[in-house]
Amino acid sequence: MKMRRRTLAAVAAAASLLVGGGANAQAVKELRIGYQPSPIQDASIAMFETWGAKKGIKIVKVPNSYGVYVEKMTASLTSNSDQYDVIWHNDDWGQLWAHLLESTDDIPGLQFAEKWGMDKIVFGNAQGQNTVVPMGQTFSVFFYRNDLVQPNEVPKTLADVVTMSKKLQAANKAKWGYVGAMSMNNSWFSWFWSMWGNNCDVLMPFYERDNKKLAAAGWKSGLDQPCMKETAEYWWDAINTHKISPRGMPAYDRNEANAIFMSGDAAFTVADSLWWGTFNDPAKSKVVGKVSAARFPLGPNRQKNFAWDDIWGWAIPKSISPERKALAKEMLAAMMVDEEGQMKLWKATGAPPPNTQFWDKIAAQDPFMKLLKEAVLESPDKVRGAYYFPQWPAVHKAFNDAVTKAVTGKREDIAKVLAEGAPLVSKAAQP
Amino acid sequence: MFGEQQRFMVLLIAPAALLLGLFQVVPIVIGANASFRDWALYNPKKTWVGLDHYKAVITDPAFLEVVLPNTFIFMIMSVAGALALGLGLALLLNRPFRGQKIVQTVLMVPLMVAPVIAAIMMRWMFNDQFGIVNAVLEGLGLEGQPWLVERWSAFGIIVLTDVWLWTPWFTLLLLAGLQSLPKEPFEAAAIDGTSAWRVFSHLTLPMLQPVIVVCVVIRAIDAFRTFDIVWTLTGGGPGRSTELFSLYAYVLAFLNLDLGRGSAAAIVGGLIILVVGIGLYRLVDRVTKT
Numbered sequence A: 001m002k003m004r005r006r007t008l009a010a011v012a013a014a015a016s017l018l019v020g021g022g023a024n025a026q027a028v029k030e031l032r033i034g035y036q037p038s039p040i041q042d043a044s045i046a047m048f049e050t051w052g053a054k055k056g057i058k059i060v061k062v063p064n065s066y067g068v069y070v071e072k073m074t075a076s077l078t079s080n081s082d083q084y085d086v087i088w089h090n091d092d093w094g095q096l097w098a099h100l101l102e103s104t105d106d107i108p109g110l111q112f113a114e115k116w117g118m119d120k121i122v123f124g125n126a127q128g129q130n131t132v133v134p135m136g137q138t139f140s141v142f143f144y145r146n147d148l149v150q151p152n153e154v155p156k157t158l159a160d161v162v163t164m165s166k167k168l169q170a171a172n173k174a175k176w177g178y179v180g181a182m183s184m185n186n187s188w189f190s191w192f193w194s195m196w197g198n199n200c201d202v203l204m205p206f207y208e209r210d211n212k213k214l215a216a217a218g219w220k221s222g223l224d225q226p227c228m229k230e231t232a233e234y235w236w237d238a239i240n241t242h243k244i245s246p247r248g249m250p251a252y253d254r255n256e257a258n259a260i261f262m263s264g265d266a267a268f269t270v271a272d273s274l275w276w277g278t279f280n281d282p283a284k285s286k287v288v289g290k291v292s293a294a295r296f297p298l299g300p301n302r303q304k305n306f307a308w309d310d311i312w313g314w315a316i317p318k319s320i321s322p323e324r325k326a327l328a329k330e331m332l333a334a335m336m337v338d339e340e341g342q343m344k345l346w347k348a349t350g351a352p353p354p355n356t357q358f359w360d361k362i363a364a365q366d367p368f369m370k371l372l373k374e375a376v377l378e379s380p381d382k383v384r385g386a387y388y389f390p391q392w393p394a395v396h397k398a399f400n401d402a403v404t405k406a407v408t409g410k411r412e413d414i415a416k417v418l419a420e421g422a423p424l425v426s427k428a429a430q431p
Numbered sequence B: 001m002f003g004e005q006q007r008f009m010v011l012l013i014a015p016a017a018l019l020l021g022l023f024q025v026v027p028i029v030i031g032a033n034a035s036f037r038d039w040a041l042y043n044p045k046k047t048w049v050g051l052d053h054y055k056a057v058i059t060d061p062a063f064l065e066v067v068l069p070n071t072f073i074f075m076i077m078s079v080a081g082a083l084a085l086g087l088g089l090a091l092l093l094n095r096p097f098r099g100q101k102i103v104q105t106v107l108m109v110p111l112m113v114a115p116v117i118a119a120i121m122m123r124w125m126f127n128d129q130f131g132i133v134n135a136v137l138e139g140l141g142l143e144g145q146p147w148l149v150e151r152w153s154a155f156g157i158i159v160l161t162d163v164w165l166w167t168p169w170f171t172l173l174l175l176a177g178l179q180s181l182p183k184e185p186f187e188a189a190a191i192d193g194t195s196a197w198r199v200f201s202h203l204t205l206p207m208l209q210p211v212i213v214v215c216v217v218i219r220a221i222d223a224f225r226t227f228d229i230v231w232t233l234t235g236g237g238p239g240r241s242t243e244l245f246s247l248y249a250y251v252l253a254f255l256n257l258d259l260g261r262g263s264a265a266a267i268v269g270g271l272i273i274l275v276v277g278i279g280l281y282r283l284v285d286r287v288t289k290t
Helices: A002-027 A039-055 A066-078 A158-170 A191-196 A211-216 A226-241 A254-262 A273-279 A322-336 A339-349 A356-365 A367-377 A392-408 A411-429 B004-034 B052-058 B061-093 B100-107 B115-125 B132-139 B151-179 B184-192 B196-224 B228-233 B245-255 B259-289
Strands: A030-035 A058-063 A086-090 A133-137 A140-145 A176-179 A266-272 A291-294 A311-315 B037-040 B043-048
Touching: A030 A039, A030 A322, A039 A058, A039 A133, A039 A273, A039 A311, A039 A322, A039 A339, A066 B245, A086 A322, A133 A322, A133 A367, A140 A273, A140 A367, A158 A176, A158 A226, A158 A266, A176 A254, A191 A226, A191 A392, A226 A392, A226 A411, A254 A266, A254 A273, A266 A273, A273 A291, A273 A339, A273 A367, A291 A367, A339 A356, A356 A367, A392 A411, A392 B245, B004 B037, B004 B259, B037 B259, B052 B061, B052 B259, B061 B100, B061 B151, B061 B196, B061 B245, B100 B151, B115 B151, B115 B228, B151 B196, B151 B228, B184 B196, B196 B259, B228 B245, B245 B259
Parallel strands: A030 A058, A030 A086, A176 A266
Antiparallel strands: A086 A311, A133 A311, A140 A266, A140 A291, B037 B043
């Protein structure tokens, strides 16, 4: 019996050595990156791999589907798993995960990051520490076909979009005027920009992102406001009356809308600037060299231009070991100053890289970056793309359900449908 | 207490029972526990809230007026469609013809396609700009349709996808059933000069009924929990007009990250399908006895 116990103890010790020792050995040999394959993330991870090759650290890429990324990563973070050492982070989830992520304040190189995107209202935790390292600026811009529209003809207002689209359609130069995604989780590419451009927003006060102020206003929805009715009516008319946008547009995701633009069938679209590289990729696009970007057209309620500016970033789960945290921070610090890698990221995507010191150099060589600097990065009137409280996904879904129902129903029912949706949005926002 | 034979039997059952316990019973118990608690996925406080989540689910107008009706309509249409087509194909395959084995193999292909892949394929086929369906319609001089923007056309595509995926399953089982039927009644009917329709309605169908009922019961219960094709094709949209029960629970638990409310919804759905299942099993029992 004694012998058997001893054997069992020896096996247990060996197993624990194997497991624990293995984990420790792994900690110094590899870093696991949880991400969603996309041009900007691929380019950013390429910088990690360059650093890893120099340091003898293996970078293990663990791709996750965008459709389940938040839920999967949230489950991983709350279960204190050490599945990932560095994860893709996004402003939308800034507050959702803030308490589950390591502070990044001590990472060298962050002084070169852009301040607006790193704001603590988005990524700060309860202790006022930041929890993100930028991957690049990710915001949308209004793309137009420069072979069809001269710079002085670029629409300045939503009404101009209709006029110019009809002109191009009448001349058989474009099948569609505007195409953009509208379905859930793609609301930004038609609903949000046009809503912001009409002095409107999901919650009230408009453009406010301070949760205390939103709570003080009772998490009131902007859905039942006249500006939102105008926005919904605009899209209803664009699709059904003016026929400048496809009838299927309310169901489009970003890939479908981008596919139509890249096939050369539409004159205008709104997409993340990081698609610039894909729009100009001859293997994927028929509009290579024919795309330019401009400021968002404005609705009747707004006269002043605005810019939407956010970042995508990387974060480190709190639950991993101190050795892994230190190594992850070292890698992210190296990425922040990797000029060659960031230049490649810019060229591959069209997303301004995380180190602002490189922006002037890029702008001097590339007019697209010059435009982004003037129109977005240095704009005094910026909008944040999401809200920063944990219920935001539910609010977003309730909002998108209501506006989709409005735009796919009868025009005369739009106000009623939006009014019915408003309390559902407010209810979803309640903590 | 146990003889050698009983111990051996327990030993044989143990691995399956263990797996069932770990991967079915334990998650259900954890889910049931979560349904009575404030259990946000991002911040699980786990405080007891009693029946609050259940009350919220069963009084939610979207659940009662959209989700449940959609789920039952989908269940009926999908099962009926796949059964009718599957039976038709089984009858065709039950006659010997040249190349029968090849046709039989080709017809089974949908069974090998993952539902998500089938749904992506269908989404692009019915894309209003690039889809083959609109291309054919326009080629015939008809107007292409925005299939996924209208409630019932989107719903129809969901049903079509499910029917396409499940028809081979019905075909396979019904063909096996057909081939196991005794030959004598059919030979007697042939001697009497009975019409093909009368043979089908008075012999084939009644004799095949037990197989049909078992297929319908299994498939109906499975259809109730359909998630992947709906999520991929429409995401429950436009608006929430094609949302089924499984999407409702998923959105609550994993999009809104409210595991407590999502678990309550799942358990409510589980109870509903339990009642439906008991009813269907009684039907099977009655059919088998007759």
